[in-house]
Amino acid sequence: MQLLRAAMADLVLGVRCAGCEAPGRVLCAHCAAELGRRPAVRSPDPSPAALVRPTPVVPVSLTVYEGVVVPVLHAYKEESRTALAAPLGRLLAGAVGSVLDRRRTPGPVCLVPVPSRRSAVRARGFDAGATLARAAAAALRRRGVPARARPVLRVGRIADQTGLSAAERVENLAGAYDLRRRPSVGLVVVTDDVLTTGASAAEAVRVLTAGGRRPVAVVTVAATRRRRGHAWDESRPA
Template identity: 45%
Template structure:
């Protein structure tokens, strides 16, 4: 019900830019340039956790990009799913270039805690993944969203936890839903999320995928990850 209310209020309330608050636009030109105006880059947290797949991000997590992600995720600015999906699609293309892998792209969202989704009234990552898949299909790239990951136990709020505490908090927390492993074998798997900080969530998601598919399916070599944003210092271009 809360999600429908947000959809309706988005039609009647004054529109302001999710990045800077400029009136009469959902995303102004400058904030759009910050979100998807650069080429996606490989990102690595420091320290880089064992088991992290190759991750590409569309933009540094700062200023307008941070504001847009928070407006969509925490304040229910659902209209921002489309531009965020466009940015995520660019990161997916970098993570899985055309001609790599067999079958369609399979976008697997990293799930949020059920209580967090309930409190927000929508699943932000899944919404962005669907928008990204639509963007990729319109560009001629076969693509599906497979929300096959789910939490098998409760986890603590990640906010305020350091890298080690996050890894401990998430270890063994995810699993693939029944029948999901068969679906994963049908294409090129890309884990997707809104933000990578320490990489703990992506490590656990990749572990759950490998555990579900087993040694008979060469999933590990094909799994990569794409996110909308990551901390500026994690971008490889900033290390040269």
């Protein structure tokens, strides 16, 4: 139903940029450039242990969760503007590509989205994380990278994360994900829309690692600043 409402709104009002409301495209060139301007290593503070041991899993995001990315992700997830998956996927593919270039490791890539709660999927009418991962994988294949999205994680019963501290989020998510099947061969990269405390990404990494496939990176559209005055080293490219 929500997908139908979103489609009707676009039909009646005309397609407008989710970032600035400019007419003509779901994401205008200016806003897309703003989102993909500074892909960099942005670690949560404090960083969950699962992202550090036994080997570091690099957290890369396209941008900081502020400014234009906020309304864009809200439109994609909460307004079910699924047409945003394609441009966001292209941008996310660029960040994944920067990780691959740094490792200089040829071979296939498996994108594993952090799983969404079933209630969220029902409310939105689509799986935002899996859709974004598929769009990114398709963009990587167009660049000649053999990539596939594999939603191999599933989520059990977890409480709403809203308002929880970093430590509470880690405790809330402990044991929340199951591995339905091992990812296919190749480098494994976990994907998501926003990295906040890193608890969700860390639990995904923990489960994948326990299943014998430790990811090399967590790549997200945006990352949230966790401490007042905390600044990332923006010179550290992905």
